[in-house]
Amino acid sequence: MHISEGVLSVHTLAIGAACAVIGVAAGLKKMEIDKVPRVGIVSAALFVSSLVHINVGPTSVHLVLNGIGGLLLGLKLFPAYLVALFLQVLLFQFGGLAVLGVNTSTMALSGIIGGYLGRCIISSGKPPWLGGAIAGGVGVVLAGVFTALALAFSGDVFVVTAKLVLFAHIPVVIIESIIGAFVMTFIFKAMPSFVGECKKWE
Amino acid sequence: MGINIRLKPLIVMAVIIFSTVMCPSVANAHKLNVFAYFENDAVVGEAYFSDGAPARDCDVVIKDLRDDVVICKSHTDKEGKFVISVGASKKGDFLIIVNAGMGHQGQTTISLPAQEDVLTTRAGEKSYFEESKDEDELLHLREEDLLSLMRTAVRSELDPLRNELLQLRKELSSPGFSEIMGGIGYIFGLVGVILWVKGEKKS
Known part of the structure; x- marks a missing residue:
């Protein structure tokens, strides 16, 4: 869901960049030394996830993994996304440097909200796979809504774009929910301490 | 054993990343490329995502680079190809922009030769x-x-x-x-x- 260079208006780019700066600063403040490897691994996964593509209609979509990232990292998803997207611009020419702020904000913010919902579900005693699936699905849906919102600020009709983006991402929502369920089931087997972490407000 | 359990998620993540990288069907989707050339008073071209998938039914706009005026509008066919007649009198540098919606946009620049020089x-x-x-x-x-x-x-x-x-x-x-x-x-x-x-x- 990278927005290309030259599509958005200047004020949308400015708002996106401002949001990204605040988010990254908050994320870095929250980053304790023992969470750094986790941020790195999620960042690497986000960096690679865009390479798994699914063709839908006139366009093609790819895995996002933002909800699962949000579930694992909380606010620290912002710096993880900034690094992943920056490297994608440099190495693959996906998106662009000017839209880096908007892309970071739309993806990270949606992932954090999805992840927070997942954490709420897990901490309320529901099975971890459900939390992972909800986080994965909601993350992608919100990323679509936020992307359509950014495009709407630059002249596109919000409802039309949002419908288009969400329709194209239905397969991704399903796949990400399944991946989220598997990842969470596994993490809870390997790291039971994660339940306690979920109960903490990020 | 404790270390092993802690390392497990990292190992699985690493395996996912590596299998993603190694998987032959893996390709990216997010760069829209435009390839165009001039032929018989028309701009002929193709738009495709960087995994090779054609950009179907997308808007194509041709702009004159000198004054930034839109000369022609059209759209790509099912194979991502387009043929846009611009007339024989056009010459100079032109910008071809293909918009696939959802924030995907690609562009390329071509120089149209002055037809009179070639023909007469x-x-x-x-x-x-x-x-x-x-x-x-x-x-x-x-x-x-x-x-x-x-x-x-x-x-x-x-x-x-x-x-x-x-x-x-x-x-x-x-x-x-x-x-x-x-x-x-x-x-x-x-x-x-x-x-x-x-x-x-x-x-």
Whole structure:
């Protein structure tokens, strides 16, 4: 869901960049030394996830993994996304440097909200796979809504774009929910301490 | 055993990343490439995502680079191809923008040759056909007919080459193994730097 260079208006780019700066600063403040490897691994996964593509209609979509990232990292998803997207611009020419702020904000913010919902579900005693699936699905849906919102600020009709983006991402929502369920089931087997972490407000 | 359990998620993540990288069907979707050239008073081109998937039914806009005015609007067909007639009088540099919606946009610049220079004989130069018209009555071809025949012949010769060029560009535009591994390397390096700095502070 990278927005290309030259599509958005200047004020949308400015708002996106401002949001990204605040988010990254908050994320870095929250980053304790023992969470750094986790941020790195999620960042690497986000960096690679865009390479798994699914063709839908006139366009093609790819895995996002933002909800699962949000579930694992909380606010620290912002710096993880900034690094992943920056490297994608440099190495693959996906998106662009000017839209880096908007892309970071739309993806990270949606992932954090999805992840927070997942954490709420897990901490309320529901099975971890459900939390992972909800986080994965909601993350992608919100990323679509936020992307359509950014495009709407630059002249596109919000409802039309949002419908288009969400329709194209239905397969991704399903796949990400399944991946989220598997990842969470596994993490809870390997790291039971994660339940306690979920109960903490990020 | 405790360490093993802690390492497990990292190992699984690493396996996911590596299998993603190694998987042959993996390709990226997020760069829209535009390939275009000028032919017979028309701009002919193709738009495709960097995994090679065609950009179907997308808006195509041709702009004059000198004054930023939109000259033509059209859209791509089911194979991501487009043919837009711009008229013979157009010349100069033009920007071709393809918008696939959802924030996906790609562009390319082409130079249109001045048609008069190509088609007309220079002043003072006598045409071969004018000279030989009387000599060879069997050859009823007019100059324009012959030129168009030559163009068709040259085009049919060039087409395979053009396709090969397009194929090559498609392959070059998808990220290679070294770029993917390089990116992951940068991230791991960055994690190392942060850990080192934070560790120093702690001690």
